[in-house]
Amino acid sequence: MRQRTADYEEAVLGVVVLIPPAKVLTYGDIAEILEQGGPRQVGAVMSRGPSGIPWWRVIRADGRPPYRLEGLAVGHYRQESTPMRRVPAPPSRTGEPAGYLLDLRLARWNPLPHEQDTLREIRRRLGRSLAGDCPELSEPDDGVDP
DNA sequence: AGGATGACATTAC
DNA sequence: GGTAATGCCATCC
Numbered sequence: 001m002r003q004r005t006a007d008y009e010e011a012v013l014g015v016v017v018l019i020p021p022a023k024v025l026t027y028g029d030i031a032e033i034l035e036q037g038g039p040r041q042v043g044a045v046m047s048r049g050p051s052g053i054p055w056w057r058v059i060r061a062d063g064r065p066p067y068r069l070e071g072l073a074v075g076h077y078r079q080e081s082t083p084m085r086r087v088p089a090p091p092s093r094t095g096e097p098a099g100y101l102l103d104l105r106l107a108r109w110n111p112l113p114h115e116q117d118t119l120r121e122i123r124r125r126l127g128r129s130l131a132g133d134c135p136e137l138s139e140p141d142d143g144v145d146p
Numbered sequence: 147a148g149g150a151t152g153a154c155a156t157t158a159c
Numbered sequence: 160g161g162t163a164a165t166g167c168c169a170t171c172c
Contacts, residue, residue, distance in 0.1 A: 005170085027154055031168095038168050039154035047153050058153080066153040 004130065008037060011126040012045045018118060019057040021080040023109035024102055026061045033119050034126055057109075063101040074100050083107045 015030050027039035027046075039061075046055055046066065056073040059065050065073035077084050083106035087099055111119055 008169095031154090040152060040167070041154095041169060043153045044169075045153095049153095055153085060153080061155055069153070 007126055007129040008034075008041065009045045009048070009050075011036075011122050012042055013050055013053055014122045015119065016046075016050075016053050016055070016058055018111075018115060019054060019109050021054075022082045022107065024057045024059050024082065024104070024107045025109050026059055026104070028061055029108070030058065034123055036123075036126060036130065059102055059104075061104075063104050065100065065102070070100065077102070 011034055012030060015025070015033055019025055025033075027042040030042045031038045042058070046058055054076075056065060056069070056076040064070070065077075074084070076082075077100070083103040084100055085103055087101050
């Protein structure tokens with residue numbers, strides 16, 4: 001039940017810690033790997049400020065680092081030599097300082113075969129907990145009534 | 147129950 | 160190359 005979110009969070013974090021230095025995944029990538037939820041759900045997990053994980057390796061689909069954390073993230077990118085390019089003009093004054101974009105073509109993580117196995121395992125475990133958590137899904141459900 | 151919200155994504159100008 | 164409008168999916172009022 002409520003466990004559902006905890007399991008989802010664990011799965012997301014399990015994927016994030018596998019991303020190697022200088023590589024990144026988008027929120028959507030992770031949702032796709034898990035085959036559960038969507039980008040916003042992944043974002044929701046990350047927003048809880050999980051500790052001890054490379055949060056800066058999870059970015060938006062357009063290459064921007066996590067909202068409001070760009071300054072911090074860029075430091076990590078420089079340290080890891082993550083393919084990044086400086087964006088010329090500051091977009092807008094409405095909050096987005098942006099100034100850096102990750103080059104997703106170069107920086108997106110492509111899991112090796114053995115890493116894909118690990119990802120599959122995470123996905124399977126999540127699927128299991130979700131299924132075992134909602135027995136109603138398999139319940140025949142009695143008469144719907146007239 | 148219905149609507150607002152969010153570390154998002156895609157499509158259309 | 161940008162922004163603007165829509166769609167999404169789960170959570171939380």
